[in-house]
Amino acid sequence: RKEVEQDPGPFNVPEGATVAFNCTYSNSASQSFFWYRQDCRKEPKLLMSVYSSGNEDGRFTAQLNRASQYISLLIRDSKLSDSATYLCVVNYNNNDMRFGAGTRLTVKP
């Protein structure tokens, strides 16, 4: 099993749609979780941390399910500018983070 696994997509959705991504991780001792977004040929940028109780930032909601070892990202009211690759990040041990391969989202007008 891969350390961090994501559905690669692509997800093609119309503006205004709600879209959800899931990410599974293999290390049950993982403590920290993040979502990053990466635009084409650019560096990854932190979107949000994921807390045990779940957290929301505007149109974005992140959830953590420790029992099933997955995290999710929900985007409501999609905008054209949300088009990007979304990376799930999980700490693999105390020293470093492991990135999923990313889920590509395209929001169409």
Place this chain on the structure above:
Amino acid sequence: NAGVMQNPRHLVRRRGQEARLRCSPMKGHSHVYWYRQLPEEGLKFMVYLQKENIIDESGMPKERFSAEFPKEGPSILRIQQVVRGDSAAYFCASSPGQVVEQYFGPGTRLTVT
């Protein structure tokens, strides 16, 4: 407050030459990570360093690749005798501590001809 700086942004090397990639972390960050990203693929962890110490190099190829983070100056990722397969984007990230969010530099795109 400058972010993570990387240079050069683009580097072209012929097969067999050496490539040196530099990374200056954000101010106040003492943890540096290097990642490689091949076209259309995800980020692959290479190495994690703190000042003057390599903490985890489990993602580094066994030969030709080395990294350092000296007491003064930027972190350096060095690739000796480059081959075509080394062509990729190399990203550096920094963080203020372990197991916290990392902030990425703009990357160095290495092309080996």
